[in-house]
Amino acid sequence: MSGIHTVPPSPAPPSGWPRPAPAAGPERLTKAVVAMLALVGLTDVFTVFARLQLASAIGDDPSSAFFRAEDIDAADRLQSIATLAQIAAYVVCAIVFVVWFFLMRRYLGSLAFDAFDRGPGWAIGTWFIPLACLWMPYRIALQMWGAPTRSRYSEPARYPSAWPVRVWWGLFVLSLVGEQITSRAYDDAYALGEIRDAMGHLAVTDALDACAALAAAYFAVRLMALHRRPAAERAAPAAPAVTAP
DSSP, rough: OOOOOOOOOOOOOOOOOOOOOOOOHHHHHHHHHHHHHHHHHHHHHHHHHHHHHHHHHHOOOOOGGGGHHHHHHHHHHHHHHHHHHHHHHHOOOOOOOOHHHHHHHHHHHOGGGGGSOOTTHHHHGEEEEEGGTTHHHHHHHHHHHHHGGGGTTTTOOOOOHHHHHHHHHHHHHHHHHHHHHHHHHHTOOHHHHHHHHHHHHHHHHHHHHHHHHHHHHHHHHHHHHHHHHHHHHHHHHOOOOOOOO
C-alpha cells in the first residue's frame, strides 16, 4: 500500500547562497480542521446514542410497541435531530477539510516539488471522481506524508511510518461503504423490528465515522508537525562560505 516516492531530495544550493524565505503553512486552517473533525465526532457519538435509544424504545417485542408509542415518538424525534446535526457538521467539515487538503498539498509541494506525481489541483478534484475518490486522495495523502522529510535543503532522512494515513483512510472508506449499505437497509425497513435492527447497524457505522474523524484529526496534526522541520531548514541562515587564504 506504499505510495510514497523514494526519489532523493533535490540537491542543496552551494554554501553561501541565499535561501528563499520559507512559505507559510496553513497552521490556522489546520486548527479549524481539527475543531470541525472533533465536532463531527461529537455529533456521531450523539447520533449513536439517539439511534440506540430508538432501538431500545422499540424493544425486543415490536408487537407490544403500541403501549410505548410516546416513548418511540420521542426517541424518533431525538434521532431525527441528531441526524440533522450530524449531516450539517459533516458538510461543513468536508468543505473545510478539502480546502485544507489542497492548501497543505500546495505548501508541501513548495518544499519538495518532486514528491508528487500530480499537480495541487488534484488534491481537490480527486474527491469528486466516482470510485477513484476511494483511492486517489489516499495516494496524495501518502505523498504529502513523505514530502516534509524530503526538503531540498536537508539531507535524505528516513521516512516516518505512514500508519496514521492508512488507519485514517481505512476507517474512512469502511464507514463510507457501511453508511451506504445501512442507509439502504433503513430506507427499505417498514416493520418496527426491521427499523430496530437498522438502528443498530447505523449506530455501528456512526461509531466507525467517529473513529475516522479522530484518526483524520491525528493525521492533520502529525502532518503539520512533520512540515515544521523542512520549514525551519529553509528559514535557517546559510553557513558563510570559507575561502582558502
